[in-house]
Amino acid sequence: MKLTHTICPSCSVGCGINLITQKQEAVGTYPYKRHPINEGKNCKKGRECYELLNEEKRLLNPHIKKSNLVKSDWEESLNLAVSEMKSCEPGEIGIIGSGNCTNEECEILKKFATSLGVENIGFPAGNFPYFDFETASLNDVENSQFILIIGNILKEYPLIGRKVIQAKENGAEIITIDYLEKTNTGMISDQYIQTKSIRDFLDKQAKEIQAKLTESSVIIVGKLDHKEELEEFQQIAAKSNSKIIPVMKECNSRGAMKTLSPLSEEKLKAMIDKVKLLYVVEDDIVSHMGEAVKKLDFLITQSTTLNRTALVSDVVFPAACWAEKTGSFTNVTGNTQNVQQIVPPPGEAMDDAAIIMKIAEKMEIDWE
Incomplete structure (x- = not known):
């Protein structure tokens, strides 16, 4: 049994927590009393955050839609996603990131969009606009x-x-x-x-x-x-x-807005209405946009779980959860904290940055 310090992903406060692992599997949490934000105190969601890694609906393989959503492999699913992206003009593509992505993943996603000439990119931020002022501690x-x-x-x-x-x-x-x-x-x-x-x-x-x-x-x-x-x-x-x-909802909302435009539900709907293809990374957009996604010609989702958005997608990529990848989160007060990979992703899941890079490679994007 092993204890590894990490940052709780449950909200934007950025509490410290120890993840308990056994045989490379998360089995519980333990207070991290030296962390300056929460001093060993954790809420119920924080104490149970390890359960995110072991959810029954975790995605283990890529999926594609035929008559229904069926298990696929990386080659087939990537080829299908890339083929559809190549068939669209940049103005016909929308890209949605998330406050659950690390800072590094947001940067790579933005770089990917810029390389394609895609300007329809952002992340759901409720009704919070961009801000970068010094907040209260x-x-x-x-x-x-x-x-x-x-x-x-x-x-x-x-x-x-x-x-x-x-x-x-x-x-x-x-x-x-x-x-x-x-x-x-x-x-x-x-x-x-x-x-x-x-x-x-x-x-x-x-x-x-x-x-x-x-x-x-x-x-x-x-x-x-x-x-x-x-x-x-x-x-x-x-x-x-x-x-x-x-105080924003997701663990890295403050960090995401440094790279991606914060989108209200009104702006999200406007984006969906104007594009043919939507690429969603780590957000369950159907849970708050509902029927709006039905007008899309093609929907690509990158997610840790088989959520509502994944269920209606044409291509689904299995993504790594927070303790299965390395990066950083910026909390509500603007404090950036590093997280490290503690356990391996399940099945064929990959971290979001690696998936974006695979798509970029298939798209023959020159990152330089």
């Missing part, structure tokens, strides 16, 4: 005197929630904004404001809350209805000299 959250929270941070990002609770125990005032009648975060707040929308709050109540903000305050943005709202929260923070920390 998790220590800032813990040491703040006032915290304004948008969203259910305690439920969705428990280790940030832990910092909020520590701040409250030290006397901080907490105000939470959300849509539901009751939330976990709202229950521990001094004031919970139920709102119809983020826009409604900004228009009607933000000025009152802004008066409470000082240089020892933090705004935690866990959700947005529209990308423009982040800029408004930035302006509120700037006027009060307070700090702000946008």
